[in-house]
Amino acid sequence: MEFAEEIHQEIDDWIARYPVVTEEEVATEDVSGMSSLASLATRVRVELSTGSGVARVAPPTNPEFDDNFLRRYYLAFGVLLGDPLGNYGRLYEVKDRGGDYTKTAIPVSQTRAATGLHTDSSAINVLPDMVGLICIRPAIKGGSSRITCAIRAYLKLQQFESQNLALLERPHLRDIVTPGADQSLRLRNQFPVFSAHPDRGLICRYMRFWIEKGYEKAEVAIPEGLPEALDTLDRYLEEEDSVANFRLQRGEMLWVDNCTTLHDRTEYEDNPEAPRLLLRQWVKLPD
Template identity: 30%
Template structure:
């Protein structure tokens, strides 16, 4: 196991000040873009091809498609984050918004399944489940979600509706966290490279329910970092195995968590209806504050989520391996009836 001992450079090692210095990471759709999206939606609706079987030609974006490909490249090799604004969804139905988001996503990467059902277009809303239970995933609740990664190359979130309050999104660079650990506690890196056992939420109440081997937090290949981190699943994995984390393991994870809370490293924003955030899931972590819903449908927070694979392979190390996902388990979409 080779541990990278030099600071990591490049645009992915950003800080809050770096993002504040330029709004280039916040592109806005133009009137021409919106007209092209509306025409693509009309084309797809008339063709009646099932949405989850679309290819780019089924949602034609001759001009905007090139810009979306450039955004994908920026997410992969640049800062690793994009906030795409300018889509007015007020005159679209929920179903049409889903179609638009799915169509845009086809120009950014290859969709991946997000759960054992194989859902390719995820719906993030409070399903009344209790956060912290072994078999509950955070997106099914209204709770605060600590900084974490998902099982994809790129993660996209689109706001369909906001709740009454809360639900603020936050992102932090895993590369900047790595540099902070190297500078202040390099002795923790070996533990983070070796990794930890994770609970498997969908199997937590049956069978073993724990990863077969430790999953590394960090891996570096050719000077490119990959990060995988879900603290709650690490904690639950230790409980499930009956082998508590050691004092030094907890200290390493606590220091990692402390870096995610630094205001000088993270960026926070509230997604407005129609806005879309895309991030490089291998170089960034994301979080969400808790939220409160109202009793009316328009007062209930609802986000659409995409997990995407980059068109060009990411340079993961052999020890880091592939992120676990569910892309082979079907092509389905959950109901909008919430």
């Protein structure tokens, strides 16, 4: 999707009126006058919930934008799209913080490792409908986005691997890394990879590593056949021509339906002077 020229003025006017805002407090009434941005948000919401499940929005057309402009544009966009979640703060900085998610229970978004195709949030009670990224600074090397359709993999499993699918439709433990989730509920933090959601129909919630870690930390044996079922799912997800691979440029946004579209990013290398920085938002669909 294109960035409409008029959006520049809407964001500039907002910045002129309120040079400083508290991100957590920005609400619908603060951005209600931005009709061009609102119409872009509606198009993205419709594409995610009733179309392909994914939208990319081109960077601002006037190249004279700075980081603050991008933050305010992205913040306003999230509020117009739905109800932003605050588990990680409103605009969460996806950047390498030097950790290793395989050794400590930290989100992969804080590392520069490849993640594997996944949906966001490992906590049963936290399910963002839409996940968005805006690129402030790309990496010098790597850090491409990859996305694929979970429904496509589901249909293949249904057709050729019904026993494996049955296992994936049973609840499975997940390690809890989502901030704000109640750690004492570890054994209750289990849900299926594929399930029928009352409002949304078929949904997928998947990140292989957090399933394997969930069983390991709870000291519960992995159910028989589950590793093979996950191998089969991974194979379908990664099939040739089923994954779109692209690199976000500065100012570009990517939004996915977090219940039907899996995302991933490739490993990257940073320029220490200007490290890769993306901002992420988790947004619930409006009621």
